[in-house]
Amino acid sequence: MGLHSSLETRVEALGLLLAGASAVSVAVVVGVPRGRVQRWARLAGMRFEPGSRAGLLRVGLSGAGGAAGGHGRRLSLADRALIQAGLAQGFSLRRIAGLVGVAPSTVSREVARSRWSYRGRWQYEAGVAHQVAGQRRARPKPRKLDQDPWLRAAVVEQLNARFSPQQVAGRLPLLFPGREDMRVTAETIYQALYVQGKGGLRHELTVVKALRTGRAGRIPQSKLPRRSNRPWLDGARLSDRPAQVTDRAVPGHWEGDLVVGPAGSGIITLVERSTRFALLGRLPGTRDSATVIDRLTEMIGHLPSALFSTLTWDQGTEMAEHARFTIATGCPVFFADPHSPWQRGSNENLNGLIRDFYPKGTNFNTIPDADLAETQRLLNIRPRQTLNFHTPAEKLDQYLQGVALTS
Incomplete structure (x- = not known):
């Protein structure tokens, strides 16, 4: 039987x-x-x-x-x-x-x-x-990235472009519409990155770090009192900024800061609040206010006037001469409250991404202009969850095309 x-x-x-x-x-x-x-x-x-x-x-x-x-x-x-x-x-x-x-x-x-x-x-x-x-x-179960070489190659390519696992997972449906086989969760990518032996992704990457930060928790907000000995802040505080800047609905409102290094080196970082488009500009070995204002004016000189309406900065002394910048460009500057980095969250995030390229201690005087331009390009083709995994470059192009059609 x-x-x-x-x-x-x-x-x-x-x-x-x-x-x-x-x-x-x-x-x-x-x-x-x-x-x-x-x-x-x-x-x-x-x-x-x-x-x-x-x-x-x-x-x-x-x-x-x-x-x-x-x-x-x-x-x-x-x-x-x-x-x-x-x-x-x-x-x-x-x-x-x-x-x-x-x-x-x-x-x-x-x-x-x-x-x-x-x-x-x-x-x-x-x-x-x-x-x-x-x-x-049955265990162990075969991992999806081990079974599909095409999906694995697409994930590795985007990780090498310094995309996070979440950005890779969100970007795949845009790159491969209608392809259910080209889908993977961020958790699956994280697990493949953590695997040290056979099947791990780390040995296939050309970048040194696959994940930007190892921070396990948030840094508490500062409880220090506000500074009051900065006369250039009068009439230019965050409370004086137009209300339309807050909702990020209209492009043209920027946040800025400095990322500094030894020997007076540094770069100006600008990010547009709506599209997250970034601009980077090197400082010529000094960070005094006059130099920062001159370099900042030069950086936005080629942009359409409609694309630069306001600039939000922290209360650093490098912007003490902000009135000269406003006269030259027609763009008013507003200052965030002290010890409140979340009021300039897009720029803080951008600076964190830049530190992934240039760790603390980097002397920016030694970084070639071509390398800085490539960093700016990679940042602007990086998909963002807040943009439904479109890139800043794509969103800026959409806005500029709309401006051209209406002009």
Whole structure:
């Protein structure tokens, strides 16, 4: 007798027992010895009461291949045979659950995920369901990035462009529309980066760091009092800034700061609040206010006037001569509150990204102009979650095209 026919015989026997037949009569019906029927019953957890009230007493919580009761036990082959037999007898799922000794929801989930339709009728077979369940529990499971070389190559390419795992995951649907096979979660990418042995992504990357920061928590906000000895702030505080700047709906409002290095070196960093488009400008070995204003004026000189409406800065002394900048460009400068970097969140994020390229201690006087221009390009083609994983360059192009059409 083959495995399939033997299983059918066992299921039939268990079903007859559940229906109230004695082991002797079941043995005659299915054509096997009574001892075998009783062994099948014991494996399924059935117990019989001897004497004048002989018959099926209850179904216990044990079974071949299953854990012995308790929370979270797995269904055994005998449990699944009971489920099949109960379904064949037309029992309700709740009654089957009582016979097997599990919650009704366990039986409901088992039947829902393991049944199939044949000639318009739902079928459930214990042996097939048990085998599939074993395959689901098999470890280790193959990782998606190990199975698809095209997806893996796309992920590696974007990580080498210094995209974060979240940005890579969000960018893939834009790069491969309609391609469900070219989708992966950020968590899957993180796990592949953390793998040190075979299958890890780190050895395929050309960048030194795949993840920008190792910070485990946020830095608390400063509780220091406000500074009050800066006369150039009068009339140019954040509270004086137009309200339309806050909602980021209209491009043209920028945030700026300095990223500094040794020997008086530094770069000016500007980011547009709506599109997140970034501009970087090197300082010529000094960071006094006159030099910063001159370099800043030069940086925005080639931009359309409609694209530079306001500039928000911190309260550093490098912007003490901001009135001269406003006269030269027509762009007013506003200053964030002291110890409140979240009021210039886009620029703070940009500076963090720049530190990924140029760690603290970098002397910017030694960085070639071509390298700085490439850094600016990479930052502007970096997909952003806040832009629905479009890039700053794409969003700026969309805005400029709209301006050209209306002019």
